[in-house]
Amino acid sequence: MQHAVKSVKNFIWHFVKKQKGGFIFTQVFALALALDATLWPYVIKVIIETIEGFQGPREEIWPVISHVIILGLILWFSLDIAFWINGLFKTKVYPRFEAAIRMFMYDYVNSHSYSFFINNFTGTIANKVADMPRSCGSIVDMAITTFIPTFVALIISIIFFSFISPVFALILGGWVIIHIISCYFFLRKCTRYSTIHSESRSRLLGRIVDTITNNLNVRLFSRNTYEYQYTLEFQEDERKKYAETLWHIEKMRLILALICFSITGVLMIWYEVYSYRKGIIDIAEFIFILNTTFQITSITWMAGIMLPDFFREVGIARQALSIINSPVEIEDLPNAEELKVDRGEIKFNNVTFKYHHNENLFENKSVTILPGQRVGLVGVSGSGKTTFAHLILRHYELEGGEILIDGQDIRNVTQESLRRQIAMIPQEPMLFHRSLKENIRYGDITASDEQVYRAAKIANCHEFIMSLPQGYDTIAGERGSKLSGGQRQRISIARAILKNAPIIILDEATSALDSITEKQIQSSLAQVTYNRTTIIIAHRLSxxxxxxxxxxxxxxxxxEDGSHKELFKKRGEYYKLWEMQNDGFLPKELIDE
Ligand SMILES: Nc1ncnc2c1ncn2[C@@H]1O[C@H](COP(=O)(O)OP(=O)(O)OP(=O)(O)O)[C@@H](O)[C@H]1O
Ligand SMILES: [Mg+2]
Known part of the structure; x- marks a missing residue:
């Protein structure tokens, strides 16, 4: 499906079409509700007519009415079976329908650029992915099992009435038309309110997940009360918007009920009594019309009860649709080719870049990292080192200029091939809530156990993993939380080693390690990075x-740009950074930055 799906209706339709047959059968059997509401009054009408037409003694009535009663019982039984078959189809169709939507949402979310995840709450995104299938399922179910059968029941009743007297059909038909027009009028308003409510709910859930994720901070600063109050503000907003939405739905229901009462209640019954008095209808028809009117108003009323749920789900689905409707910021060109790296040269040509709405971070930057070169990036915090690395990986689009790898503009190659050729250890490495072995093997999912162990040995983590009771099967915890910072770093180094990419970027990859372990890893890393273009971002200049x-x-x-010796001799910025680390004092001009 192309992105920018205009409406929830189109989105749902796309997935309903995939199981057309299943949905048609579900719908057909759900129409038992329409028959249930309309055929019973008819059966009763026939029974009354039969009894009325029977002239003999009452004891002999059975043979005369038995066939109608038996037909009625068969109808009863058949409708029960139809309801059951409808349920049976649901067990097949709905889980598949919801699974297809969930996987679609999940896949689409993952195709968003890195900045999408930076700019949106994880909790909000996860909620939208989870909400969409459930809401779409509820919307379809309400339509199939309630709204459409109610509408069909109305049509059947209009047809029945037209046989008795066109005036009854006209009254009922008139009501249906006014009802539908009013619903349409209210629909847009209620949907707007429920979408606003849903946005607020989404913000609230995002905050709650943010607080839970940051629970260590909450504890460290004893901010439980503060967080409670903070969340309460969002909760208040959500409560108000929910109440507002419900109020609008209830207003709509009241107006619909008044229309229903005045047309089907007052007008219909008045005309019924009038027709009976004038001899236009007999007693059986009188009861039939009365019965049908009650049945019809009662199922319409039942459908009305579902409206708050219906609008809430539509609002949630509309909100979740924003994931699909926010375009994927970075997409491969239609004719994008695979990146081929044989030398590993990285070239920034007049690169200009800024984060959304911020000032330019890089302006007309040109720099070339030669094939196989080992380059250290240094600079005070916030000077743009990590951003520089992210740009090589095309996590963000440039404002101007180009980045070339072995002469190929990274915008012209597939993102997958680009990222396959670069192994980056991010500044804050995260692990999956999976076993350590799986986490390391993530670098190369085809790697054998032996290769995993070898990478772990180079990264100096084999020993500590083996000392754990479950060894390589130890679960890392969410984001790797069950490991120490240094252990997490070493696992991610092992993972990057296994990737065996021609370009390596280490962003503070060993910052959490003690200096002995760091030294050991560095000598192993020197072998791994030998002859590969390597960018090392480090604060510890040693x-x-x-x-x-x-x-x-x-x-x-x-x-500044040069070798350690040259820059040291120059006594410029690099020298200042060195001095700062040696004394432990920050020069004043650096503090001011
Ligand atoms: N996603 C983002 N959106 C907006 N601004 C950002 C984003 N990421 C980083 N920045 C800003 O860009 C600047 C450069 O950040 P960057 O992470 O590249 O610095 P750094 O040199 O790696 O710092 P450190 O040494 O602390 O890791 C900073 O001012 C930072 O606030
Ligand atoms: Mg950084």
Missing amino acids: TLTDVDRIIVFKKGDIV
């Missing part, structure tokens, strides 16, 4: 003494 080149960042600018 880890960069053996790189080929050091690039010093300052507010997105490259202020």
Whole structure:
């Protein structure tokens, strides 16, 4: 499906079409409700007519009415069976329908750019993915089992009435038309309110998940009461919007009920009595019309009871649809080719970049990292080192200029091939809530156990993993929370080693390690990164003494570029950074940044 789905209706239709046959059968058997509401009054009418027409003694009535009663019983039984078959179809159709929507949503969410995840609450996104299938399922179910059968029952009743007297059909038909027009009028208003409510609910859930994710901070600062109050504000907003939505739905229901009462209640019954008095209808028809009117108003009323739920689900689905309707920011070109890396040269040509609505971080930046070069990126916090790495991975689009890898513009190649050729260890490595072995193997899912162990040995984590009771089968915890920071870093180093990519980016990859372990890993990493283009971002400058080149960042600018020796001699920014680390004192001008 193309993105930018205009409405929930189109979205649902797309998935209903996939199981056309199943849905048609579900709908056909659900129409038992329409028959249930309309045929019973007819059966009663026939029974009255038969009794009325019978002239003999009452004891002999049975043979005369038995066939109608038996037919009635068969109808009863058949409708029960039809309801059951409807349920049976549901067991097949609905789970598949919801699963298809869930997987579609999940897949679509994952195709969004990195910045989408940075700019949206994880909780909100997860909720939308979870809400969409459930809401669509409820909407379809309400339509199939209630709204459509109610409508069909109305049509059947109009047909029945037209046989008795066109005036009855006209009254009922008139009511149906006014009812539908009013529903349509209210529909847009109620949907708007329920969407506003849903947005508020989504914000609230996002906040709740944010607080739960940050529960350590809440504890460390004893902010339970504060967080409660903070969440309460969002809860208040949600409550108000929910109440407002319900109020509008109830207003609509009241108006619909008044229309129903005045047309079908007052007008219909008045005309019925009038027709009876004038001899236009007999007693059987009188009871039939009365019965049908009650049945019809009662199932319409039942359908009305569902309206708050219906609108809530439509609102939720509309909200969730925003995931689909927010375009994927970074997409492969239609003719994108695979990136081929044989040398590993990275070239920034007049690159200009800014984060949304911010000032330019990089302006007309040009720099070339030569094939196989080991480059250290340094600079104070916030100077743009991590951003530089993200740009190579095309996590963000440039404002201007281009980035070339071995002469290929990274915009012209597939994102998958680009990211396959680069192994990055992010500044805050995260692990899956899976076993350590699975986490390491993520670098190369085809790797054998032996290869996993070898990578773990290079990354200096084999020993600690083996000392755990469950060894490689130990579960890492959510985001790797059951491991220490240094252990998590080593697992992600092992994972990156296994990826065996020609370009390697280490963003503070060893910052959480003690200096002995760091030294050990560095010598192993030196072998792994040998002859591969390697970018090492590090605050601890002592880890960069053996790189080929050091690039010093300052507010997105490259202020120095050269070997450790050259820059050290120059006594500029790099030297200042060194000094700062040696004394433990920050020069004043750096503090001001
Ligand atoms: N997703 C984002 N949206 C907006 N601004 C961002 C985003 N990520 C980073 N920035 C800003 O861009 C600037 C550069 O950040 P970056 O993470 O590249 O710095 P860094 O040099 O890696 O810092 P550190 O040494 O602390 O890791 C900072 O001012 C930061 O606030
Ligand atoms: Mg950084």
